[in-house]
Amino acid sequence: DGGITQSPKYLFRKEGQNVTLSCEQNLNHDAMYWYRQDPGQGLRLIYYSQIVNDFQKGDIAEGYSVSREKKESFPLTVTSAQKNPTAFYLCASSMPGQGVNEQYFGPGTRLTVT
Amino acid sequence: EDKVVQSPLSLVVHEGDTVTLNCSYEVTNFRSLLWYKQEKKAPTFLFMLTSSGIEKKSGRLSSILDKKELFSILNITATQTGDSAVYLCAVIKKSSGDKLTFGTGTRLAVRP
Numbered sequence: 001d002g003g004i005t006q007s008p009k010y011l012f013r014k015e016g017q018n019v020t021l022s023c024e025q026n027l028n029h030d031a032m033y034w035y036r037q038d039p040g041q042g043l044r045l046i047y048y049s050q051i052v053n054d055f056q057k058g059d060i061a062e063g064y065s066v067s068r069e070k071k072e073s074f075p076l077t078v079t080s081a082q083k084n085p086t087a088f089y090l091c092a093s094s095m096p097g098q099g100v101n102e103q104y105f106g107p108g109t110r111l112t113v114t
Numbered sequence: 115e116d117k118v119v120q121s122p123l124s125l126v127v128h129e130g131d132t133v134t135l136n137c138s139y140e141v142t143n144f145r146s147l148l149w150y151k152q153e154k155k156a157p158t159f160l161f162m163l164t165s166s167g168i169e170k171k172s173g174r175l176s177s178i179l180d181k182k183e184l185f186s187i188l189n190i191t192a193t194q195t196g197d198s199a200v201y202l203c204a205v206i207k208k209s210s211g212d213k214l215t216f217g218t219g220t221r222l223a224v225r226p
Contacts, residue, residue: 040218105156108155
């Protein structure tokens with residue numbers, strides 16, 4: 001059945017290590033997004049990609065990197081340059097131009113860096 | 115700078131009460147406003163509003179947009195404990211693809 005999967009659900013890392021969060025969708029959506037959610041801050045856009053092999057920085061891209069080699073996959077790497085990486089990370093996808101604009105969200109990955 | 119502001123930040127009500135959640139926005143080239151419900155993990159889509167004054171309804175939930183005063187409200191009537199969640203408002207701008215700008219959310223707790 002169609003949807004967005006993120007793995008793992010919980011992730012623990014030591015400070016100074018890079019970590020990659022997975023996001024896969026089988027909805028045939030062109031666009032994919034990464035958000036970060038902190039308590040009391042809502043969702044903030046990290047990176048987005050509207051088509052394969054292309055992506056743009058969102059509002060808080062510093063310390064993160066992404067790739068979009070396949071339509072189905074949009075992994076996010078949290079690098080050691082990200083000063084405060086502990087957060088809940090949400091991936092989403094949508095089909096631009098369909099007139100609906102809703103984004104479908106994955107279940108999220110909770111990253112804890114100590 | 116684009117802004118989406120939700121109020122109240124949190125709310126506690128009893129089952130059966132009616133609640134109104136507010137979302138105001140200041141964005142250039144506004145296209146649509148969306149409401150999401152987030153319980154524990156993934157936000158789930160509730161409504162998308164593009165035109166002023168047209169109410170969208172789904173069961174006990176309804177929402178309306180005022181493009182002149184730049185706000186939207188989400189109403190929930192006869193609240194149930196299952197309505198307890200964070201309600202998120204987000205705005206899409208024209209020519210930004212499907213990029214959403216979110217508010218901070220309103221945390222609703224419905225007590226039995």
